[in-house]
Amino acid sequence: AVPLVVARSTTIAAQHGLLIKDRTAFENSRKIDTLVFDKTGTLTVGKFEVTAMESFDSTYSKEQLLALAAAAEQQSEHPIATGILAKAKELQLQVSTAGDVQALAGKGIQAKVGNDTVLVASPVYAQEHFHAPAVNTDGTGTLSYVIINDKPAGYLLLSDELRPESAGAVQQLRQDGITTVLLTGDNKKVAGAVGQKLQLDKVIAEVLPHEKLEQIKALQQEGRYVAMTGDGINDAPALAQANIGIAVGSGSDIAAETAGIVLVNSNPADIVSLIKFGKATYRKMI
Numbered sequence: 031a032v033p034l035v036v037a038r039s040t041t042i043a044a045q046h047g048l049l050i051k052d053r054t055a056f057e058n059s060r061k062i063d064t065l066v067f068d069k070t071g072t073l074t075v076g077k078f079e080v081t082a083m084e085s086f087d088s089t090y091s092k093e094q095l096l097a098l099a100a101a102a103e104q105q106s107e108h109p110i111a112t113g114i115l116a117k118a119k120e121l122q123l124q125v126s127t128a129g130d131v132q133a134l135a136g137k138g139i140q141a142k143v144g145n146d147t148v149l150v151a152s153p154v155y156a157q158e159h160f161h162a163p164a165v166n167t168d169g170t171g172t173l174s175y176v177i178i179n180d181k182p183a184g185y186l187l188l189s190d191e192l193r194p195e196s197a198g199a200v201q202q203l204r205q206d207g208i209t210t211v212l213l214t215g216d217n218k219k220v221a222g223a224v225g226q227k228l229q230l231d232k233v234i235a236e237v238l239p240h241e242k243l244e245q246i247k248a249l250q251q252e253g254r255y256v257a258m259t260g261d262g263i264n265d266a267p268a269l270a271q272a273n274i275g276i277a278v279g280s281g282s283d284i285a286a287e288t289a290g291i292v293l294v295n296s297n298p299a300d301i302v303s304l305i306k307f308g309k310a311t312y313r314k315m316i
């Protein structure tokens with residue numbers, strides 16, 4: 031049977047935006063000493079907007095590049111895809127249907143659009159595999175290269191905003207003695223800027239999905255009790271490895287299935303409540 035005090039706490043938790051899927055995760059939340067945040071959708075709003083576009087190839091206008099990128103991204107649930115499709119819609123561009131769509135986890139997406147192979151890719155992947163030229167973004171945005179038939183054709187710059195609650199939540203966690211870490215596949219400049227603005231203890235960027243898992247294991251090997259937040263399909267293995275997996279409500283269903291706790295409102299401040307309730311509940315029982 032569920033002890034009454036726990037049942038009551040679960041109700042209180044729900045009122046604070048926490049869905050407790052696994053009672054053990056809730057019970058253990060008081061042990062958390064390290065909080066690993068995935069950037070997009072928890073610390074940031076998760077709504078990417080295209081703020082700049084450039085074409086390196088006179089064959090394509092900027093709008094044509096955007097339309098091709100949008101075609102490749104049409105089926106994707108990634109926040110970058112949503113931002114690209116929104117911009118194409120805003121500019122009323124015609125977006126073709128793509129075929130042979132291949133999601134490259136943590137790297138980008140590739141598809142066949144008409145006779146062209148279109149790849150929308152991260153800077154690391156585009157530079158390592160296609161010699162894409164470096165672009166100075168001043169650290170303000172997430173750069174996505176558009177590679178057409180293996181040739182860098184241009185880029186789209188996207189930006190996301192910090193959630194207003196993030197700074198306060200991080201500050202509170204640090205005051206509670208919890209080490210805060212940012213773990214993201216996004217580029218080092220963007221990640222560094224977020225880390226600095228929020229005063230996070232550690233920033234780990236440009237990691238592939240399997241590397242997220244390795245980073246969680248490494249923290250655990252240091253003897254840390256790790257909670258991790260995540261929103262994407264890519265985050266599922268790392269969420270499962272963490273001592274406590276926290277899925278962001280606005281994220282993919284797979285992340286939510288893997289996690290013990292769901293942040294229904296995607297609000298990082300609710301993690302502060304989680305730890306507080308966990309402590310209060312299990313103190314009463316002892």
Ligand code: ADP
Nearest residue numbers: 070106108110136137138139150152214215216
């Ligand atoms: P995060 O850790 O922020 O969730 P991901 O692991 O999902 O990041 O992706 C890492 C990087 O790979 C992104 O910043 C982006 O550059 C690239 N990427 C991944 N999926 C896509 C996609 N569908 N479209 C464009 N770029 C993508």
Ligand code: MG
Nearest residue numbers: 068070261262
């Ligand atoms: Mg993600």
